[in-house]
Amino acid sequence: MTITLNGQKRELPAPTALASLLETVGLAGKPVVVEHNQTALLPREINTTTINDGDVIEIVQITAGG
Numbered sequence: 001m002t003i004t005l006n007g008q009k010r011e012l013p014a015p016t017a018l019a020s021l022l023e024t025v026g027l028a029g030k031p032v033v034v035e036h037n038q039t040a041l042l043p044r045e046i047n048t049t050t051i052n053d054g055d056v057i058e059i060v061q062i063t064a065g066g
Contacts, residue, residue: 001053018049021057031062 001014005021012021018036022028034041035058036049051057 001051003051003054004056006058012051014053016051017047018051018057019047021051022046022059025059027059027061033060033062034058 001012001016003010003012005025018034018041019028022030022032022034032046034046035056036051037056041049
């Protein structure tokens with residue numbers, strides 16, 4: 001299946017858990033904000049959300065600093 005991840009087309013096996021995608025891109029366990037099809041997800045929803053063909057995912061890593 002093809003999804004859009006942070007503006008880039010990406011091929012994934014169907015269906016894919018969002019938590020697995022975060023592992024694939026090296027962000028598992030890190031503080032992130034995830035938007036799935038223009039809807040911001042709560043942190044607890046990351047483990048229960050499945051990505052389907054054509055979905056649009058935006059991931060922003062939260063960092064501290066000044």
